[in-house]
Amino acid sequence: xxxxxxxxxxxxxxxxxxxxxxxxxxxxxxxxxxxxxxxxxxxxxxxxxxxxxxxxxxxxxxxxxxxxxxxxxxxxxxxxxxxxxxxxxxxxxxxxxxxxxxxxxxxxxxxxxxxxxxxxxxxxxxxxxxxxxxxxxxxxxxxxxxxxxxxxxxxxxxxxxxxxxxxxxxxxxxxxxxxxxxxxxxxxxxxxxxxxxxxxxxxxxxxxxxxxxxxxxxxxxxxxxxxxxxxxxxxxxxxxxxxxxxxxxxxxxxxxxxxxxxxxxxxxxxxxxxxxxxxxxxxxxxxxx
Numbered sequence: 001x002x003x004x005x006x007x008x009x010x011x012x013x014x015x016x017x018x019x020x021x022x023x024x025x026x027x028x029x030x031x032x033x034x035x036x037x038x039x040x041x042x043x044x045x046x047x048x049x050x051x052x053x054x055x056x057x058x059x060x061x062x063x064x065x066x067x068x069x070x071x072x073x074x075x076x077x078x079x080x081x082x083x084x085x086x087x088x089x090x091x092x093x094x095x096x097x098x099x100x101x102x103x104x105x106x107x108x109x110x111x112x113x114x115x116x117x118x119x120x121x122x123x124x125x126x127x128x129x130x131x132x133x134x135x136x137x138x139x140x141x142x143x144x145x146x147x148x149x150x151x152x153x154x155x156x157x158x159x160x161x162x163x164x165x166x167x168x169x170x171x172x173x174x175x176x177x178x179x180x181x182x183x184x185x186x187x188x189x190x191x192x193x194x195x196x197x198x199x200x201x202x203x204x205x206x207x208x209x210x211x212x213x214x215x216x217x218x219x220x221x222x223x224x225x226x227x228x229x230x231x232x233x234x235x236x237x238x239x240x241x242x243x244x245x246x247x248x249x250x251x252x253x254x255x256x257x258x259x260x261x262x263x264x265x266x267x268x269x270x271x272x273x274x275x276x277x278x279x280x281x282x283x284x285x286x287x288x289x
Contacts, residue, residue, distance in 0.1 A: 003027040004148045007060040010067040011038040013123045023125035025151035032056035054080045066092045070099040086112035092117045097163030104162035113141035116162045118169035136164040194253035219280035224288045227275040236275040239266045
């Protein structure tokens with residue numbers, strides 16, 4: 001079976017993991033990095049080291065870029081833009097939705113297909129079908145190269161607006177940081193009474209997967225509709241419960257910044273007359289800033 005030839009530009013930890021995953025899936029892979037020695041382990045596995053970005057781009061119809069930022073992407077690709085016509089560039093560099101849209105417009109002006117992507121994994125997870133890779137931009141490009149990109153992880157199509165993958169990326173990182181911060185506060189709280197993090201965490205994970213994700217799915221429709229019936233638990237109930245969390249932390253000398261933020265948000269909504277609404281009502285506070 002013939003595998004599509006791929007070029008990977010940028011061999012930091014993530015770029016190296018991307019190239020390694022393509023090689024593991026049997027794709028002929030050309031690599032380039034400003035510091036050429038970083039390619040040595042990949043070359044030992046069968047990758048072809050390109051001497052210049054131009055040589056790397058000319059080697060494959062699919063060019064994957066993973067460098068420091070969008071300025072580095074433009075500096076790398078601008079001198080070889082003429083060689084990109086008719087090819088597909090998949091940009092897995094982190095940035096903003098606005099930068100992604102500008103990059104897509106620049107690509108269109110130079111006659112090549114463009115996909116902006118977000119890697120929802122650390123480097124060790126690259127190559128696993130359980131890892132999500134978010135893509136937005138040219139639908140034709142994603143359809144043409146989906147099987148090849150699946151070597152990296154599950155390709156999730158977010159549509160033709162090139163900025164959406166970056167938008168999801170930063171939004172999902174926000175969910176991650178909020179969740180991890182809540183878990184760390186909880187481990188500090190329970191740890192103050194002698195409970196180890198390894199004992200507490202399986203219960204926390206079960207709670208997240210069995211209950212919290214269910215709240216999110218139920219509240220999504222409320223958020224879209226702008227209607228927040230308190231059928232499961234009202235903000236009045238949440239206000240009382242978060243008070244217990246704040247007090248428990250104070251009694252144990254635990255920093256209360258995180259639960260006090262939740263307490264303040266809930267209090268604002270209740271004081272505005274929404275005590276009978278669901279927790280999803282708080283989205284309106286975020287929307288209004």
